[in-house]
Amino acid sequence: MMMFDMRRSVAATLAALLAVLALATSALAEVKIQKVTSPKGVRAWLVEDYTVPIISIRLAFRGGSTQDPAGKEGLANLMTGLFDEGAGEMDSDAFQLALDDAGAEMSFSAGSDGIFGAMRMLADNQTQAFSLLRQAILSPRFDQAPIDRIRAQIAAGIEASARDPGQMSQVAWREAIYAGHPYSRPGEGTLESLAAITRDDLVSFHKRQFARDNLFVGVVGAISAEELKARLDQLFGDLPEKAEMAKIDRATPKLGQEIRVDYDLPQTSIYLSWAGIQRDDPEFFAAYLMNHILGGGTFSSRLFTEIREKRGLAYGVDSALVNRDFDSSLQISTATRADRATETLSIIRAEAKRMAEAGPTPEELDFAKKYVIGAYAINNLDSSAAIARTLVQLQMDDLGIDYIQRRVEQIDAVTLDQVKAAAKRLLNPEPAVMLVGPVAKAAQ
Numbered sequence: 001m002m003m004f005d006m007r008r009s010v011a012a013t014l015a016a017l018l019a020v021l022a023l024a025t026s027a028l029a030e031v032k033i034q035k036v037t038s039p040k041g042v043r044a045w046l047v048e049d050y051t052v053p054i055i056s057i058r059l060a061f062r063g064g065s066t067q068d069p070a071g072k073e074g075l076a077n078l079m080t081g082l083f084d085e086g087a088g089e090m091d092s093d094a095f096q097l098a099l100d101d102a103g104a105e106m107s108f109s110a111g112s113d114g115i116f117g118a119m120r121m122l123a124d125n126q127t128q129a130f131s132l133l134r135q136a137i138l139s140p141r142f143d144q145a146p147i148d149r150i151r152a153q154i155a156a157g158i159e160a161s162a163r164d165p166g167q168m169s170q171v172a173w174r175e176a177i178y179a180g181h182p183y184s185r186p187g188e189g190t191l192e193s194l195a196a197i198t199r200d201d202l203v204s205f206h207k208r209q210f211a212r213d214n215l216f217v218g219v220v221g222a223i224s225a226e227e228l229k230a231r232l233d234q235l236f237g238d239l240p241e242k243a244e245m246a247k248i249d250r251a252t253p254k255l256g257q258e259i260r261v262d263y264d265l266p267q268t269s270i271y272l273s274w275a276g277i278q279r280d281d282p283e284f285f286a287a288y289l290m291n292h293i294l295g296g297g298t299f300s301s302r303l304f305t306e307i308r309e310k311r312g313l314a315y316g317v318d319s320a321l322v323n324r325d326f327d328s329s330l331q332i333s334t335a336t337r338a339d340r341a342t343e344t345l346s347i348i349r350a351e352a353k354r355m356a357e358a359g360p361t362p363e364e365l366d367f368a369k370k371y372v373i374g375a376y377a378i379n380n381l382d383s384s385a386a387i388a389r390t391l392v393q394l395q396m397d398d399l400g401i402d403y404i405q406r407r408v409e410q411i412d413a414v415t416l417d418q419v420k421a422a423a424k425r426l427l428n429p430e431p432a433v434m435l436v437g438p439v440a441k442a443a444q
Contacts, residue, residue, distance in 0.1 A: 031381060033391065033401050036225050038232035044217035045391040045401065046228055049384065053123040055221035057133070058388035060396060062214040064114045066182040066248050066326070067205075072197050074189015076110035076209075078151060079202050083108045083117070085146035087135035092146050095132070104129035106136065112187060113325040114396070115209060120385060123222040126231075134235050137210065142202045151197070154188055161188075165263045169436040173271060176259050177432055181251045183327060211243035212236060218391025220384040251327035259434040268341035268437030269333070272348060274426055276321050276328030279397050285410050286418035287330075287426060288321060292368045293360045293419075294351065295319025295332055300367065302351050307334060313344045323397075330426050338438040345433070356427035359420030373408050 034046045068075045084099065084106055085092040099106060104121040117137070121129035161167035171186065178184035189197075215236060219228055255275065277287045295303035296319045303317045317334035332352075336344045360368075380390040394403050 031387065031404055033404075034225055035401060036219075036228050036232070038229045038237065040233045040237040042212060042215070042217070042232040042236045044219055044228060044232055045395060046218075046223070046225055047220045047387055047391065048222075048224065049220055050222045053222050054120065054384060055123055055126055055219065055223050056120045056384040056388045057118065058218045058385070058392045059117045059137075060216045060392050061115045061209055061211075061243070062113065062216075062325070062396065063209045063243065063245060064111045065185070065187040066112055067209060067246055068182070068185070068189070069201075069246075071193055072189075072201055073185045073193040074154065074187070075197050075201055075205050076115060077188050078147075078154060078194065078197055079140075079142075079205060080108040080110045080115060081150040081154070082142055082146055082202070083136040083140050085150065086141035086143050087132070088139045088141075090135070091141065091143060095135075098128070098132055102128040102132060104132065106133060108136075110187060112183060116392075118385065118388070126223070130231055130234060137235060138238055140206065142199050142206075144199060147199060147202070151194055155191055155194055158186075158188060158191055158194070165261075165265055165436060166269070168263070169261055169269060169271070169434065172259060172261050172436075173434055176257065176434070177253045177255075177273065178251055178327075179254065181326070182248060183251050183324070207240070208244040211240040213241060214243045214245070215239070216392045216395040218388040218395070220388045220391070248326055253327060253329065253432070255432045256430040257432050259432070261434065261436040263437055265437045266338070267335050268338045268435050269335045270341060270345055270348070271434040271436075272332040272352075272431045274330040274429060274431045276323065276330045277422070277426065278328050279323045279399075283418060283422050283425075286414050286422040289365060289368045289372065289411070289414055290355065290360065290419045290422045290426070291319050291321050291330060292372055293364045294355050294423075296321075297368065297371060300371070302355070303332070303334075303348060306347050306351055307336075307344060311347075313337075313340050313347075317348075341435060341437065345435070352427045352431075355423045357424075359416065359423050362416055365414075365416055365419055369411055369414070373411055376404075376407065 031047060034048070036044045036046050038044075063076070065073070065076045084095060086095050090098060102121065102125050104119055104125065106117070106119045108115070108117045110116075117133075119129060119133050174184045174186070188194075217232065217236070223231070253273065253275065255273065277284055281287075293301060295301045295317055297304070301317075301319065303319060307313045307317045308315065314334045314336045317332065319330070319332045322329045322331055332348055334344065334348070381387050394400075400406070
C-alpha cells in the first residue's frame with residue numbers, strides 16, 4: 001500500500017509539474033535579446049527590462065583553470081578571490097566600503113574553462129557601480145596582505161577536503177579518467193602549488209587572460225542599448241585586444257576501467273561515465289532526450305523508477321550530459337547501502353543496456369519533450385541574474401541569438417529512431433565505473 005501511495009503521489013506530482021511547465025513555456029517568447037556593439041567593438045547581448053530598476057551584468061573570459069601553469073595549479077581560482085580586495089587607488093577596505101555605498105553585489109569565480117564575473121546594481125547607482133567593476137577588471141591591486149589571507153582560506157578548504165570522502169573520490173576520479181590532461185588537476189590547486197604562486201604570477205595571468213577576443217557579456221535590466229554601448233567601452237574598451245592562451249588538447253577519457261576507493265562509510269557512492277556528445281553535434285537533442293528518460297528526469301526516469309521507487313535502494317539517482325570545452329561525457333551517480341552497491345550497480349548497467357538495445361517508448365519520448373521544453377524557462381530565465389548567465393553561456397556555446405526560440409522546434413523535431421540511435425551510440429561502449437565506500441562489502 002505504501003508503494004502504491006508513493007507511485008500515485010509521484011504521478012500526481014508529474015501531472016502538476018507538466019501543467020506548470022506548460023505555463024513556463026510561454027515565458028520563452030517574452031525574452032527579446034538584442035546584440036549590442038560598442039564604438040570600440042565590444043559585443044554584448046542585452047535584454048531590456050524596466051519592471052524593476054535593477055541591472056544585472058554577467059561576463060566571462062574563456063580560459064579558467066585549464067590555463068594554470070604546471071606547478072601553479074589554483075592560480076585562476078586565487079585570482080578570482082582577489083578582485084574585490086582592492087583595485088585602482090582603493091585598498092581592500094576602501095573597495096568593500098565603496099561597493100556597500102553603491103549598493104552593488106559583485107562576484108568572480110573560476111571554472112575549468114572560464115573565468116566568470118557578475119554584478120547586480122540599482123539602475124540609479126550604475127555610474128558608481130560600473131566604475132568599481134571597471135577598476136576590478138582593469139586594475140586589480142593584488143596586494144600582498146589580501147593574497148596571503150585568501151590563500152590561507154583556500155588552503156584551509158584544501159585541508160578540509162582531504163578529510164572528506166566525497167572530495168577524495170572526485171580527486172581519484174579526475175586522476176583516473178583524465179590522467180595527463182589539465183582536467184585531472186584540482187581547480188583550487190594543492191597546498192604545494194598554492195604556496196608557489198606569487199603576486200607576479202597573478203599580474204601576468206590577469207594580463208594574459210583578460211582580453212577582448214575571449215570576452216562574453218550578458219546584460220539584463222533597466223538599461224537601453226545606447227546606454228550600454230558607453231558602459232561596454234568604459235568596462236572593457238581598454239583591455240588588450242587578444243588573449244595569450246596556452247593550447248589545450250582535447251581530453252581522451254580513459255573509459256572501460258573500474259576504480260575502487262576503500263573508505264569506511266555507511267554507504268557506497270557509485271559513479272559511471274561514458275563518452276558524451278558535443279554541443280554542436282546534430283544529434284545532441286536526441287542524446288539529451290535519451291539521457292532525460294534514462295536518468296535525468298526528476299521522478300520520471302527509468303533509473304529513478306527502478307532504484308528508488310521499486311526497490312528503495314537510494315534517495316536519488318542522477319544522469320547528466322556534461323559538456324566542457326575539451327571533453328563531453330554522460331555521467332550517472334548515486335549512493336546506496338554498502339551491502340547493496342553491487343545490486344545497484346547491476347541495475348544501472350541493465351537499464352543502460354536496455355536503453356542501448358531498445359531505446360525509449362513513444363510515450364516516454366513525448367513526456368520528455370514536454371518536460372525539457374517547459375523546464376528551460378524555469379531553470380534558465382527565472383531571474384535577471386539567471387537570464388544574464390544564460391546569455392553568456394549561449395554565446396560561449398555559439399548557439400545563436402535566436403536559440404531560445406529554435407530550441408523548441410529542434411526538440412519537437414527529434415524522432416524516436418534518432419533517440420534510439422543516440423542510445424546505441426553513447427551507451428554501447430563500456431563505461432568507467434568508480435565505487436567509493438567499504439569495498440569489501442560492496443564486492444559481496
